[in-house]
Amino acid sequence: MSSSSGEVKLTACNRIETDEEYCARNNINDLSSVIGDAFTQGVPDIDKQTTNSLKDIQLKSKDNVALPYLNGSFFSPDLQSQRKKVLLKFILTNCLLAIICFTMFVLFWGALYDTSKYLHKVKLLAVIQEPPVVILDNNSSMVVPSISYALPALINKVPCDWEIHNTSSFETKFHVNTSKQINDKVIELIYDEKYWFAINIKPNATQTLFESLVNDTAPLFNSTVFNQVVYETGRDPTNLKSTILPFAQKIEEYYQTFYALDYLPALMTNITQAYNYILTGNIRHITAAGKYNYEYYDHRPFTDRILLAPTQIGVVYCLLLTFFQFLLYGPLHVEMAKVLRPANGLLYRIAMSWFTFFFASLFFCTTTAIFDVDFNKSFGRGGFIIYWMSTWLFMLAAGGANENAVMLVITIGPQYLGFWILSFVILNIAPSFFPLALNNNVYRYGYMMPVHNAIDIYRVIFFDVSRRKMGRNYGILTALIALNTVLLPFVSKYAGKKLKQKALAAAKQG
Secondary structure, three states: HOOOOOOOHHHHOOEEEEOOHHHHHHHOOOOHHHHHOOOOOOOOEEOOOOOOHHHHOOOOOOOOOOOOOOHHHHHHHHHHHHHHHHHHHHHHHHHHHHHHHHHHHHHHHOOOOOOHHHHHHHHEEEEOOOHHHHEEOOHHHHEOOOOOOHHHHHHHOOOOEEEEHHHHHHHHHHHHHHHHHHHHHHHHHHHOOOOOEEEEOOOOOOHHHHHHOOOOOOOOOOOOOEEEEEEEEHHOOOOOHHHHHHHHHHHHHHHHHHHHHHHHHHHHHHHHOOOOOOOOHHHHHHHOOOOOOEEEOOOOOOOOOOHHHHHHHHHHHHHHHHHHHHHHHHHHHHHHHHOOOOHHHHHHHHHHHHHHHHHHHHHHHHHHOOOOOOHHHHHHHHHHHHHHHHHHHHHHHHHHHHHHHHHHHHHHHHHHHHHHHHHHHHHOOOOOOHHHHHHHHHHHHHHHHHHHHHHHHHHHHHHHHOOHHHHHHHHHHHHHHHHHHHHHHHHHHHHHEEEHHHHHHHHHHH
């Protein structure tokens, strides 16, 4: 009789409740409400283990009877099942770490590896306004090679995508007529980011050099007046001077050697022996003529190091803020999902995210303002507002992606959230922190990433570079916001359904 009673009690204690009973007992009227529970209560993960280790601390025997706490050796026969669990977890963990290293880290390292083989994608401009040969004295037939005649040959030693123009070809292509218009157009082309930099060789350099060599009253020869390199550091503050501008410096070095060892001695020999001119005795003139340098004109300079914070690494911190807000709201979303209809619950979550990002973006931008950053370079007094609203759009785009991804990751196990956030950061910064012109075309996916577009906008605000990409940048951020908002109800429903199934399975097993 007692045995029968015991069996009845055992059956009653282990009766498996239906899905409807479980949902009623836990007051679940929205599938997404179980998502927050994954943070606090635990659901079975990919290893069929629950994420709350406190519930699993008691060992169970083969007949599912709870065992007492043990203080034995790790190799105790009673811990055989636990050793197997540890081994499987060890293998899985190291496999996941290997996958991250061989995918995400490889992607980041690859953005810096062997960039020289992509030099053919770096577009550069050279404009030579002086003809290959010049007449030095209008009263004689003194015809000599110009000071810049060898430049095309030296340029070919630098394997970039060069576009070389003389005066006539440049005037024809860009519809200009005078030397001043050519000079202005070169600067405009760099500002519009058509080329990374331009070498502009201005006219009358050879004539000026000749007069300084034979006339004591002539001005000293200054090569920087006739040789100008135009670039913009603001286009890429951390990479342009270190990776792109050295190509111009290399050409300058080539020409300095050619000028000092070949051109200047040959010119002096010509004007003294072939044309019987007497060189000036003024040592200052001779010394000045022996120097050949370029003027480096930074049209949009990077002068304040504090700007590295909001235009580079600070963008990553802003991205991480969008991740944390969802985690902080998790328990509250659970409570609200129990009292709101599904449609109202989604509207509530969207509103909470949007308003949170509105203020979080203000806090982030105010941090930049605290350090006396100039917001007025490009948009005047409205610069801060544009910076704030741009940051808000960026946080909405990144935060929406994070929210959807986090819900999907939780269906596997909350312990894997770190893999997502690390991957998302690397996916964003690999094509954004380094010039795409020096990377494989696979990195062009960066054009659709929120960090890449935010950095482009910030460079306009802080460095007053060209605005020609802003329409695309804002368009992509807006499209990402719309996409993530549209996906939210579907992802929420799917994640809620999966987590509910796991929670029900865990309840029935326990």
